[in-house]
Amino acid sequence: MALAQVERVRRLLAERRPEVTVEVLPLSTSGDRWQGSLADLGGKGAFTKEVDQALLDGRADLAVHCVKDVPGDRPAPAGTVLAAYLTRDDVRDCLIHPGGASLSELPAGSRVGTSAVRRIAQLSLHFPHLTAVPIRGNANSRLAKLDAGEYDALLLAVSGLDRIGEQHRMTHPIDVDTFVPAVGSGTLVLQCRDDDAVTRELAEALGDRRTQLETEAERWMLHILQGSCHSPIAGYARIEPDGRIGLRARVISLDGKTVLDAHEWATDPIVLGTSVAAALLRQGAREILDGVTR
Ligand SMILES: NCc1[nH]cc(CCC(=O)O)c1CC(=O)O
Numbered sequence: 001m002a003l004a005q006v007e008r009v010r011r012l013l014a015e016r017r018p019e020v021t022v023e024v025l026p027l028s029t030s031g032d033r034w035q036g037s038l039a040d041l042g043g044k045g046a047f048t049k050e051v052d053q054a055l056l057d058g059r060a061d062l063a064v065h066c067v068k069d070v071p072g073d074r075p076a077p078a079g080t081v082l083a084a085y086l087t088r089d090d091v092r093d094c095l096i097h098p099g100g101a102s103l104s105e106l107p108a109g110s111r112v113g114t115s116a117v118r119r120i121a122q123l124s125l126h127f128p129h130l131t132a133v134p135i136r137g138n139a140n141s142r143l144a145k146l147d148a149g150e151y152d153a154l155l156l157a158v159s160g161l162d163r164i165g166e167q168h169r170m171t172h173p174i175d176v177d178t179f180v181p182a183v184g185s186g187t188l189v190l191q192c193r194d195d196d197a198v199t200r201e202l203a204e205a206l207g208d209r210r211t212q213l214e215t216e217a218e219r220w221m222l223h224i225l226q227g228s229c230h231s232p233i234a235g236y237a238r239i240e241p242d243g244r245i246g247l248r249a250r251v252i253s254l255d256g257k258t259v260l261d262a263h264e265w266a267t268d269p270i271v272l273g274t275s276v277a278a279a280l281l282r283q284g285a286r287e288i289l290d291g292v293t294r
Helices: 002-016 043-047 049-056 117-126 139-147 158-163 197-206 209-225 269-282 285-291
Strands: 062-066 080-085 093-096 111-113 131-133 153-157 172-174 188-193 233-239 245-252 259-266
Touching: 002 062, 002 158, 002 188, 002 197, 049 062, 049 080, 049 188, 062 197, 080 197, 080 209, 093 158, 111 139, 117 131, 117 233, 117 245, 139 153, 153 158, 188 197, 209 233, 209 245, 209 269, 233 269, 245 269, 245 285, 259 269, 269 285
Parallel strands: 111 131, 111 153
Antiparallel strands: 062 188, 080 188, 093 153, 093 172, 233 245, 245 259
């Protein structure tokens, strides 16, 4: 998936700035290799720290990250900047079931592979008859584990399946009201050294302003809540026809029994993200988030 994402950036640069030569530096991260709980590896930084280091020591000039994997509880590493967000892909989660059954049709006790606490909590909320079973590895290895019978079904991101050319494996997408998406879902971000003006200008030329506003609103909400890889926080922002940003966010207990929702609109993403986080904190989000130790 990461290489497919880099290839998208290479294509965009070839279209916009054909004079620029692009060399790909494939990197494996500890998050890709780790088979245990992300929390034991220091959280989502496990998907980005090796890439950040390649930027800082000059082996790379531009990094491509899934926003969903960029830690929300701390700023970008000193010396780097998140320079641009690419136009957003599909934000939804989806079900993959070999027999084509929907989530509602799956028999009680079906083993659904996911380690994302946001998915686990919403599965408990809407489909308490199903059993979330931890799974690690990239999308391809997860599909292989499903095919080997280790799980009955998987929950993955529609955009992730699309990027690896496996969209035909999707049984059905899950609407954003049932599974409120992850902060930054479907969005890629370009990161570079903050003093590299040439690369920063290249990255900004590929950026999408709507996606930037939506992502900043979502990430400010996440930052105020100090959300991490084991926080059951969902957030989805969209630019409305009147130009305002609408941000819908949710904090859910892992058992799905306590659901806190907030949905507000504003023109400034920082004001909006902060206000939505405050609305969730007023409802008791801190107690839920501090109580999750998964
Ligand atoms: N570490 C999981 C992860 N981080 C980013 C994506 C791809 C989808 C996206 O960019 O939201 C995925 C795969 C998934 O959630 O199925």
